[in-house]
Amino acid sequence: MEELKMKYLERLSELYPTIASASTEIINLQAILHLPKATEHFLTDIHGEYEAFSHVLKNGSGSIRRKIDDVFGNTMSSRDKQSLATLIYYPTEKMDRIRREEPNMEDWYKITLYRLIEVCKRTMSKYTRSKVRKALPKDFAYVIEELITEKADVLDKEYYYNSIISTIIETSRAEEFIVALSEVIQRLTVDHLHIVGDIYDRGPGPHIIMDKLIRHHSVDIQWGNHDVLWMGAAAGQRGCIANVIRICARYGNLDILEDGYGINLLPLATYALETYADDPCTCFALKGSTGYTAREKEMEVKMHKAISIIQFKVEGQIIKKNPGFKLEKRNLLHHIDFENGTIELDGKVYELLDKNFPTIDPRRPYALTEEEEDIMDRLERAFLGCQKLQEHMRFLLNKGGLYKVYNQNLLYHGCVPLNPDGSLKSVRIYGKVYKGKALYEVLESYVRKGFFALDKKEKERGKDMMWYIWLHENSPLFGKDKMATFERYFLAEKETHKEKKNPYYEFLENEEVVDRILAEFGLPGEGTHIVNGHVPVKSKAGESPIKCQGKVLVIDGGFSKAYQKETGIAGYTLIYNSYGLILAAHEPFESTEAAIEKESDIHSDSTIVKRVIARKTVGDTDIGRELKKRIEDLAWLLESYREGIIAEKI
Known part of the structure; x- marks a missing residue:
């Protein structure tokens, strides 16, 4: 055991060869732990509806509009805020239309660039400079960093920033710069995306959605x-x-x-x-x-x-x-x-x-x-x-699985098969239970x-x-006693079409059963949630996606047009930021063309599922726990240097 510890320390010392380098890394990691928790975005049951999916991805389920509201408050009209939001979602397409209508493009560029820079500053505030740099487009990385960084040593700051923006406009790079800023805002508004199942079938563009996901940053x-x-x-x-x-x-x-x-x-x-x-x-x-x-x-x-x-x-x-x-x-x-x-x-x-x-x-x-x-x-x-x-x-295999535990949330698409009494159902797979x-x-x-x-x-x-x-009825992704495909095609009698759901769905309001499921996946009942989709929530019939006092969130609300008559809405999405959990219920998406031309966003009614008393930091997340472990290891290395167990590699 001691030998293994020494080998590990030797390896660690290759990465941090001196007391100074190990100390600096500890300071950096400690600083990251105190940053606000990054925003997670949850979507499920997209079913090939690529236009609505793309728009929700661009607007972060309303996160970008909330950022604009935070930055400008009552200093901008609601119409101007929506126009700015649309520009951030569709910068190239929106500017094509503005160019045809705006008599003084130079003034428009100046006003728009200032506004985008302010939104950019707010968006980047929860990240380290290192992470922000990685997200910046190569062509404009230096300029963006200059504009968003406070310059304490510059006497006339307004003149300094104005001169940069004027140069961008004079060199005919304003539109490219607006596109770059818009993409950075989109990229950093939501740090991580969770897709909780069913990208495929029903809608016309699952392959387009897959291409987008492959290009997604996280x-x-x-x-x-x-x-x-x-x-x-x-x-x-x-x-x-x-x-x-x-x-x-x-x-x-x-x-x-x-x-x-x-x-x-x-x-x-x-x-x-x-x-x-x-x-x-x-x-x-x-x-x-x-x-x-x-x-x-x-x-x-x-x-x-x-x-x-x-x-x-x-x-x-x-x-x-x-x-x-x-x-x-x-x-x-x-x-x-x-x-x-x-x-x-x-x-x-x-x-x-x-x-x-x-x-x-x-x-x-x-x-x-x-x-x-x-x-x-x-x-x-x-x-x-x-x-x-x-x-x-291969991408699904690489980025996916049947379930995930992430930041105290348990994510799966369908259900955990249960017996009628709420206990876990035993299932035989190739001879084993x-x-x-x-x-x-x-x-x-x-x-x-x-x-x-x-x-x-x-x-x-x-x-x-x-x-x-x-x-199969014992599949956690299906969760019904049969798939009545033949009966639905060939028989008029409705009783033959019935597919009885697994008892899981009867226990979604039972805290004892829900806590047992969370414990099964290694999560304590307090402060944890199950997030799943699969069965559309019939919103228009009064059904709520929030079950068991917020411990279970069923976020399939009808993204697929085939379900919208039944659900009454066009899908739920979930946002988990440093302030808590926000559930958004979306109205049907008209079209990308309408979103650009009419500046019609997807109207979303947001419900705060959970608001934390103290703002969550990186230290409260799974990444934070990994960083704390690295800090412990580096502190151990530091002690070994100072006690002479390991020699610095100078």
Whole structure:
């Protein structure tokens, strides 16, 4: 043990070779501990709504507007404040319009630059100079630092700052400088972004969102069931591939696959048009899609039906291959009476809404036809070979996981599976039993195995586990007793559509159960929170996203347009800054064009979930705890230098 300690001290002394360097680092770290805690931003269930996502990211869920209010108070009109906020969100686009309307651009540049510099100063006040420097654009780093730094030794400060700004304008760099300042304000207003699941499905631009996240300065992602579905598809799992294509077809978003990822769907389209030529496919109408010609719509509904039937067959094969999943009840094709067009479920006979099944062999209902096999083989190769999709999934693997504990908050997308009495539910995964945190961790390990395992059997298990996570009742990301896909397409009776939620959702107001979940993940009940999404909060029906006196925050409020009729709003987001937790409820986003032209922000009603008595500092955070440990180690090194145990390296 002593030998290990000495080796560690020797290594540390290579980084800090003298008493002076070790002392200076301790002073620097102590200073950082007393800075205000940086702002965290939480979003969930984005579901491909890239325009609304991009805007909320730019405005920091109202954080930038609050900064402007703090800086200018009553000295600026509300309209001028909104105009400045819009400029910060969309500097290039906004200046294009201002240039056409403003008769004296030089005066506008001066006023705008002064205002942006003041907002910039406030935004940067909670960071070290070192961190600020790293965030500054290379071309303007020195100038920005001069303008935001107080110059005690300059006698005529106003003249000094005016001369810099005048030079920026005279050299025709004002617009570039405004863009640079706006981007710095956006970058530093929110220090860290949490995505609590479901980037994919329903909306038109998940691939655009992924490109933005890859470029983001600091982000973590807790996978949602839709994200894991796409991960499974990227790994070549056929059940996941079929589901991904079916959902894209259902919401009229097949161009995500074709244009966004370059997946060739022509073989599926050709097959669907030939197989269902005279079939109206009325049960497979598109959801919420507009702008399609009659011919395009006809092709998409036929593709929708074709891939759905393939999905039911492929899933039947997965269930047979994995008896341990105990999903035999979800194999429904062999319960169909093809002659009479009915199906028997739980002893009751139902009439099918669609009775045309030309590709199903009643003797072997889960066998793919030769054409279907060829289509799935091509699709599997296409998903595995798509470089952009693989890049996006690697990013999810690198930045993500099934849960995260961060600054006393427990983040996960769905639920912790519970028994009816509120105790942790035991779940068998490939012969071993897990519950709570251990269940999350074993499922995450299998997701990673699906991509990286060298053992073929384990890799195959990992792939199938991604499909399991998507729809199994014991999956913490699904949390319902069944996924009634077949029933919703083919049966009119609503009782067959019902998907019963895990008891977890009944215990969200039970403090004893919530504290038990927090303790399971290593968090004390006091001052900690669960942040999750997955199930939209029905705001218009009076449901609150704040559960258990603020210990649980369910922030899925309908970012996806498909949910907004049900929720009444367009999503919740959460801000955690040095003053506490702020929950923002957003109105629907009109468009980027309207945001620029009309200066229409997303109207947000903010609720303070928790306000701290003393402003939180870096020392109160996870990073602060790491810094304190480094200070302890450096103090130990300092003592070793002074006692002659370690020699300075001068």
